[in-house]
Amino acid sequence: MTAITLLQLFLLVDVFFAGVVASIAVRHAYAHFRPLPAEPDKPHSPATSDHLPAAVKERLLQTSQAHFQAVLDHSAAQLQRDLEATAAQINKNVGHLATEIVGDELENYRKQLDQLRKQAEGGMGGIREEVAKHQAEVESKLAEELKAEKQWLVQQIDTKLADAVGSFLLDTLQHNVDLGSQSAYLTAMLEEHKADFIKEVADEPEAAR
Amino acid sequence: MNLKLPDSVSSPQDIKAIVLEVRQYARWFAHASVKQQVSGGKVAEPPAMSPGATALIQGLAGGKPLTQTALDGLIEALEVFETKAPHMTITLAAPPPESLKKTLITWCRQHVAPDILVTFQFNSTLLGGMVVRYGSHVFDWSFRRQILAARGKFPEVLRHV
Numbered sequence: 001m002t003a004i005t006l007l008q009l010f011l012l013v014d015v016f017f018a019g020v021v022a023s024i025a026v027r028h029a030y031a032h033f034r035p036l037p038a039e040p041d042k043p044h045s046p047a048t049s050d051h052l053p054a055a056v057k058e059r060l061l062q063t064s065q066a067h068f069q070a071v072l073d074h075s076a077a078q079l080q081r082d083l084e085a086t087a088a089q090i091n092k093n094v095g096h097l098a099t100e101i102v103g104d105e106l107e108n109y110r111k112q113l114d115q116l117r118k119q120a121e122g123g124m125g126g127i128r129e130e131v132a133k134h135q136a137e138v139e140s141k142l143a144e145e146l147k148a149e150k151q152w153l154v155q156q157i158d159t160k161l162a163d164a165v166g167s168f169l170l171d172t173l174q175h176n177v178d179l180g181s182q183s184a185y186l187t188a189m190l191e192e193h194k195a196d197f198i199k200e201v202a203d204e205p206e207a208a209r
Numbered sequence: 210m211n212l213k214l215p216d217s218v219s220s221p222q223d224i225k226a227i228v229l230e231v232r233q234y235a236r237w238f239a240h241a242s243v244k245q246q247v248s249g250g251k252v253a254e255p256p257a258m259s260p261g262a263t264a265l266i267q268g269l270a271g272g273k274p275l276t277q278t279a280l281d282g283l284i285e286a287l288e289v290f291e292t293k294a295p296h297m298t299i300t301l302a303a304p305p306p307e308s309l310k311k312t313l314i315t316w317c318r319q320h321v322a323p324d325i326l327v328t329f330q331f332n333s334t335l336l337g338g339m340v341v342r343y344g345s346h347v348f349d350w351s352f353r354r355q356i357l358a359a360r361g362k363f364p365e366v367l368r369h370v
Contacts, residue, residue, distance in 0.1 A: 158364035165363040169356050173336045179303045182337055183312060186301075189338065189350045190313070194320055200346045201295060201321050 212290055212324075213268070218261040219314045220328040224291045228284055230262040235280040242277065295322050300330045300340040302351070 052060075190197070218227055233256045241252040258266070269275070269283050299313060310329060317325050332340075337352035 158361075161367065162360040162363045165367075166356055166360045170334065170336065170353060173352070175333075179301055179305055179309055179337075182302075183309050185337075186309070186339055187312060187316060190316055190320075190341075193348060193350070197341070197343070197348065198321055200343055201325075 212265075212286055214290075214324070215261050215264050216311050216314050216318070217259075218265075219310065220326055221291050221296065222328070223261065224287055224326070226259070227262045227265065228287045228291075230256070230258045231266065231280060231284050231287065234258060234262070234266060235277065235284065238275065238280060239277055290324070291326075294324045294326050295343075296326045296328070297321075298328045298330060298342040300332050300335065300342070300351075302331065302333055302335040302337050302339075304331050305329050 214224075218224060237253070237255050241255075244252050265283065265287075266275070266280075269279055297317060301309075305313075310327075314327050317327055335351040335353050336356070338350045338355070340351055341348040
């Protein structure tokens with residue numbers, strides 16, 4: 001009994017809310033398809049303008065214009081000064097920045113040049129060492145060749161000189177031989193080699209017969 | 210027969226000459242002996258001989274009468290001596306005088322062998338000294354060889370002049 005009652009109560013509440021939602025939807029639909037006509041703008045009528053004379057109005061207007069013009073001039077002048085100061089500051093900053101950039105670039109360029117110069121000096125130093133080493137080797141080899149050539153020439157000269165002197169002595173002395181003065185020498189030679197001579201005679205007695 | 214040759218007979222050529230002289234003397238001796246036995250007359254003069262041959266024949270007789278057999282024995286002994294005796298050749302720079310020959314032969318017979326035969330030759334290119342050949346051995350003691358051997362020293366000597 002209680003559960004049925006609660007269900008019925010729940011259904012009744014649901015019906016109620018469904019009716020509310022349906023009425024709202026109808027109203028919105030009606031408002032959408034049948035809009036109300038727009039109300040005309042109400043004119044702003046100054047409250048006091050109708051109460052001041054025209055001269056006053058004119059004077060107030062002129063005063064306001066003058067004051068507005070002064071303020072405007074002052075603002076323009078100040079704006080120009082600010083603009084000039086800003087331009088000057090910008091120019092100064094641009095110049096400073098350009099100087100700094102150019103200095104940095106020059107510094108980098110100088111460093112690169114120094115590095116390249118050091119590399120070139122290193123390369124040139126190696127080449128110079130190689131050239132000096134090769135020059136020393138060539139000089140040493142040349143000195144050895146010159147020495148050998150000199151020794152060979154001296155030896156050749158000595159040989160030719162010895163041949164010339166020997167031939168001269170042989171050709172000169174054979175035309176004037178005096179055996180009389182050689183008797184003692186011949187006997188001395190036999191005495192000097194007597195032992196060898198007797199040994200040969202004793203070793204080959206039959207060969208000489 | 211034991212021969213003792215005089216120093217003037219030193220070479221095989223000398224012995225050959227002696228042999229010829231002894232043969233001539235033996236031929237004359239034979240003719241003279243026959244003629245004296247048959248006719249008893251005067252015989253011809255003996256052939257002229259060298260002092261060496263004369264000394265050998267006189268040494269052969271030894272005070273006894275000379276016979277044909279002794280002469281034939283002498284000839285045979287000389288021919289055997291020529292083939293058996295040791296032989297030496299000495300080459301000098303010029304033809305040696307007799308005094309030098311005698312000196313060298315005497316020295317060789319005193320110190321090397323008493324019956325040695327020595328032949329002398331000359332070659333002017335030796336300049337001096339001598340070349341001794343005995344059998345197959347040659348002893349070159351000439352000036353030429355000494356000069357050629359010392360040829361390498363000439364430049365050194367000239368550098369110090």
